[in-house]
Amino acid sequence: MxxxxxxxxxxxxxxxxxxxxxxxxxxxxxxxxQFGDMAKSMSAQQFYFESGLVEIELPRYLAFTEGHAYTDEDLAALENLEEAALHDLLGRSIRDGRFQRALDNDQIIRPDDPAYAEWKPVRAEFRKRYESSVSVKWGFRPIYHRPATAxxxxxxxxxxxxxxxxxxxxxxxxxxxxxxxxxxxxxxxxxxxxxxxxxxxxxxxxxxxxxxxxxxxxxxxxxxxxxxxxxxxxxxxxxxxxxxxxxxxxxxxxxxxxxxxxxxxxxxxxxxxxxxxxxxxxxxxxxxxxxxxxxxxxxxxxxxxxGDDEEDTTSPVLEEAMTHMSKLEFGPARRLLVALQEEEPDNPEILRLLFGIDRHYPERPQIHQTSVAYMKHLSQDIDDRDELIKTYDRYMSAVKTPKLPPVLFLGLCRALTASGRPKDAQRILGMLLKNKPDMPGLPTACLRLADAWKQAGNADLVKRCRLVILKRFPKSPEAAELREALQQG
CATH class of the missing domain: 1.20.1540.10 (Rhomboid-like)
Incomplete structure (x- = not known):
């Protein structure tokens, strides 16, 4: 579980x-x-078998576990074990802290034991190899506990x-x-x-x-x-x-x-x-x-x-509305979306779907309201610039007379300029200069449009945009910037 x-x-x-x-x-x-620990462990185990420790220690471990002194019968019992059983016995002996501690204290193989002189240096070498593993050296071994390893x-x-x-x-x-x-x-x-x-x-x-x-x-x-x-x-x-x-x-x-x-x-x-x-x-x-x-x-x-414990009630309604739209049932879809919009007026997905429905009915006034709401949302984030321009193009192709607020037109002008469409931006800017000549932001829009025409290599239109700034907005910071540039160069 x-x-x-x-x-x-x-x-x-x-x-x-x-x-x-x-x-x-x-x-x-x-x-x-630690990545080399496995190799070190295998090397230590191989040394254990090749050095003869297996014949010295493991028979004595058998005697230790059975509670009697070591005899030749224990060695004989070891010789009858298969290789897998020997490896298992070695693992058990290494894990047995009492046996290992007794070995360390010369209580299993005593100094007077004939095998002691041969065993002691080989045992020390095995311990050196075995404890070179980071896991063994710095892991917590209860019988050898050290404060640091805790x-x-x-x-x-x-x-x-x-x-x-x-x-x-x-x-x-x-x-x-x-x-x-x-x-x-x-x-x-x-x-x-x-x-x-x-x-x-x-x-x-x-x-x-x-x-x-x-x-x-x-x-x-x-x-x-x-x-x-x-x-x-x-x-x-x-x-x-x-x-x-x-x-x-x-x-x-x-x-x-x-x-x-x-x-x-x-x-x-x-x-x-x-x-x-x-x-x-x-x-x-x-x-x-x-x-x-x-x-x-x-x-x-x-x-x-x-996280929020509230149940998501929006997604199911959106899915139902999109199902209606896929069947061209725009009436039921719009009613669902309008009801949902009352609770979430700024939900971009609701606005997008409503625009997708209303552009099929350009003769209805809702197309303008929906388009304004959706494009206002898109104009707030530079990452949505492409979607904003795409929505504007669809709106303009659907309606005969656009009914967008001047501030939105100005935002569209900036977006079109930045997207390499100065001709469309100039058309909007000309309309704003005619109908809203005192609108804040127009000098900046003209200056950006001049830069766009400069990048496009159209010197005449660059000059025309700059003249508009100097003549219509002579007290603006943009006009002062242009005059300073003209004086310097």
């Missing part, structure tokens, strides 16, 4: 920088420092799949926590939650020599914190059970027993696994506790990150 939350909103102006930074740290450490293990991973899986969960959960709790609390929960994860792992596996690696303990802490911080707020989750998957909304606090129950089930009934479920449980508990303290003493949680 998989249960993951789905973030509602990501702000490009305020990106989840800390989550991205943590992900980058994990990725850089894996590819920059932190460093959080940024190490056992393989590419392990890394990718953790980074997906870190992104999904981390973004919600970063926006909801704030970056300071988020980082505290990540680090201290990782410590509670390793703490429970150590308490239960204190004799293990196997290194604990992975960000999943810290991520589990973030998951526990998410459930407590958002409490009764409903959060959208994605879940799978077998081949079935779906999404639904659930109160965040219910996720804590669901996640905890899943980890406990996997721990006790999931069979043999290298997954550190005890660390996950420790992380969930630690994160939930830290989140409780956050709510109690620190600050409120920003629940807007979960």
């Amino acid at each position: 998989l249960i993951i939350p789905i973030i509602g909103k990501i702000s490009l102006r305020n990106p989840p920088a800390l989550t991205i930074l943590l992900m980058l740290i994990n990725v850089v450490i894996y590819f920059g420092l 932190f460093t293990y959080m940024f190490l991973h056992g393989g590419l799949g392990h890394l990718i899986g953790n980074m997906v969960f870190l992104w999904l959960v981390g973004c919600i926590l970063e926006y909801g709790a704030g970056r300071v609390s988020y980082l505290i929960i990540y680090l201290l939650g990782g410590l509670t994860a390793v703490g429970l792992f150590y308490a239960i596996n204190y004799t293990s020599a196997l290194p604990l690696v992975g960000a999943s303990g810290s991520i589990a802490a973030l998951m526990g914190a998410l459930a407590v911080l958002f409490g009764k707020e409903k959060i959208r989750i994605f879940f799978t059970v077998g081949f079935y998957f779906n999404t639904f909304r659930i109160m965040a606090i219910y996720l804590l027993p669901l996640w905890m129950g899943n980890e406990l089930f996997q721990l006790f009934f999931g069979g043999a696994s290298h997954v550190a479920y005890t660390a996950h449980i420790g992380g969930l508990i630690g994160g939930a506790g830290l989140a409780f303290l956050h709510r109690r003493f620190w600050r409120e949680t920003n629940t807007e990150v979960l």
Whole structure:
């Protein structure tokens, strides 16, 4: 069973920088420092078999596990094992912290043992090779625990799949926590939650020599914190059970027993696994506790990150209107769109569809109202310039007499000038100079048109535009700029 939350909103102006930074740290450490760990592990294992350690240590490990002193019968038992069984036995011996510690303390192979002189330097070389792996050196090994590794293990991973899986969960959960709790609390929960994860792992596996690696303990802490911080707020989750998957909304606090129950089930009934479920449980508990303290003493949680709970009623109506339009049923489509426009008067998709309908009926007055509303919206964003000009062309080809406000004509003049259509821009500008000679913005429009004609290589029209500025708007900044240019050159 998989249960993951789905973030509602990501702000490009305020990106989840800390989550991205943590992900980058994990990725850089894996590819920059850990990528050769597998080769080092294989090299150490090969050395173990070729150096003769297998005949010295593993028979004694068999005796150690059975609780009796080493005898030649243990060596004979080892010789009867197949290669796969030998590799499995080696893995078990390396993970067995009590055996490894006893070896280190010369309690298994004592100085008076005939094999000691041969074994000791070879053992030291094997340990050097084995511990050259970043995962072994900086992962948390309970029997060899060091304070530093209680932190460093959080940024190490056992393989590419392990890394990718953790980074997906870190992104999904981390973004919600970063926006909801704030970056300071988020980082505290990540680090201290990782410590509670390793703490429970150590308490239960204190004799293990196997290194604990992975960000999943810290991520589990973030998951526990998410459930407590958002409490009764409903959060959208994605879940799978077998081949079935779906999404639904659930109160965040219910996720804590669901996640905890899943980890406990996997721990006790999931069979043999290298997954550190005890660390996950420790992380969930630690994160939930830290989140409780956050709510109690620190600050409120920003629940807007979960997204808008309101149902989308616009899209179904738009789809129904477009279905009518595809069947040329413009009347029903327009009625739906007009009703929708009363609630969302500035919705560009509604305006676009209304214009698409009304241009089929140029004799009706609605064509002018709809065109003005749509072109006003398009004129607000330079990225919509091409759509603005296309809409203007369609409008002009549909109507006999255009009825656009002067300010919109001026905006169209600027757009046409910038799009390399100075002839059309000049036609609009001439009309404005005739009907609205005192309109603000005309001198600037004339100057831009002069520049456009200059780029087109038409010196006569450049001169004509400049004369219009000098004669009609002699006190304008544009006229002063032209006079200064004429004096200089």
